[in-house]
Amino acid sequence: MKTAGLLIALLLAAAAAPAQQVKWNFDKLAARASDTVDVSLSGSLLQLAAKFLSDDDKDQAKVKKLVVGLKGIYVKCFEFKKEGEYTAADLESFRAPLRSPDWERVVGVHSSEDGENVEVYMKNEAKGIGGLAIIASEPKELTLVNIVGNIDLDSLSELGGSFHIPEVEMEKKKP
Amino acid sequence: MNLEDELRSALRRREPSPDFTARVMARVAAGPARTRPRPWIRWAAAIAAALALTAGGYEYRQYRGERARDQVLLAMRIAGSKLNKAHKMVQTVSHRSNS
Numbered sequence: 001m002k003t004a005g006l007l008i009a010l011l012l013a014a015a016a017a018p019a020q021q022v023k024w025n026f027d028k029l030a031a032r033a034s035d036t037v038d039v040s041l042s043g044s045l046l047q048l049a050a051k052f053l054s055d056d057d058k059d060q061a062k063v064k065k066l067v068v069g070l071k072g073i074y075v076k077c078f079e080f081k082k083e084g085e086y087t088a089a090d091l092e093s094f095r096a097p098l099r100s101p102d103w104e105r106v107v108g109v110h111s112s113e114d115g116e117n118v119e120v121y122m123k124n125e126a127k128g129i130g131g132l133a134i135i136a137s138e139p140k141e142l143t144l145v146n147i148v149g150n151i152d153l154d155s156l157s158e159l160g161g162s163f164h165i166p167e168v169e170m171e172k173k174k175p
Numbered sequence: 176m177n178l179e180d181e182l183r184s185a186l187r188r189r190e191p192s193p194d195f196t197a198r199v200m201a202r203v204a205a206g207p208a209r210t211r212p213r214p215w216i217r218w219a220a221a222i223a224a225a226l227a228l229t230a231g232g233y234e235y236r237q238y239r240g241e242r243a244r245d246q247v248l249l250a251m252r253i254a255g256s257k258l259n260k261a262h263k264m265v266q267t268v269s270h271r272s273n274s
Contacts, residue, residue: 037249037253039246039249039250039253041243041246041247041250045239045243046243046247048236048239048240048243049240049243049244049246049247050247051240052240052241052243052244053244053247059248060244060248063247063248063251066251067247073246073247073250073251073254074250075249075250075253075254077253107261107265109261109264109265109268111264116260116264118257118260118261118264120258120261132254134254134257134258134261136257136260136261143253143257145250145253145254145257147254153258156251156254156255156258157255157258157259157262158255
């Protein structure tokens with residue numbers, strides 16, 4: 001009886017636990033990358049950002065809608081001066097946390113022509129999508145995205161095609 | 176009266192009053208006189224400090240908000256472009272397999 005109660009309590013606690021960001025360790029890659037983009041926005045900052053997104057601007061209004069259900073956005077983008085700066089083992093270490101039963105790989109595409117790979121993972125929760133993770137690798141670039149919370153993939157994909165904001169400015173690594 | 180007499184008259188020695196020493200010693204014993212600031216100066220200083228803090232806080236919040244907005248836009252652009260790429264790659268593969 002006690003064990004059953006404990007089990008129920010644990011299950012309830014797990015269901016009530018807030019969505020967590022994926023634990024990725026970037027230390028090795030950060031040391032090798034020539035340029036890095038790092039975006040790390042937790043829930044409170046996201047809500048603050050939403051207040052500053054304009055309803056009049058078409059793209060910003062779309063983002064504002066998307067951000068409402070989110071609890072965190074974490075993006076890391078590494079650029080390397082030459083190929084081979086990251087290994088298959090590095091990629092495997094990023095896939096490892098996504099092997100839990102909560103996560104499901106929904107897309108995995110590989111282009112042998114230009115050596116591009118994109119893997120899209122979704123976190124399933126009782127209420128719907130609990131998060132999104134993207135691992136996109138190119139010979140000289142590696143991008144990792146983790147969005148925590150309920151996200152509309154179609155709207156997000158639309159944004160990637162028609163965003164009228166300046167090109168990504170890579171932060172130059174200090175020597 | 177010429178100038179010399181006038182000066183002599185002005186600079187002549189005068190004896191202090193008999194209670195002069197007592198009065199000086201009493202003042203020394205009492206310590207330095209404290210001047211209390213007027214109440215309105217305190218209030219004005221407090222209001223000015225509160226206004227400065229409020230304005231500073233507003234500016235900081237504005238800065239943080241705008242920075243967070245730019246970061247959200249950048250993150251969404253990167254995430255969107257990668258999803259878009261995956262979508263296009265899937266379409267290319269399905270076109271090839273259909274033809």
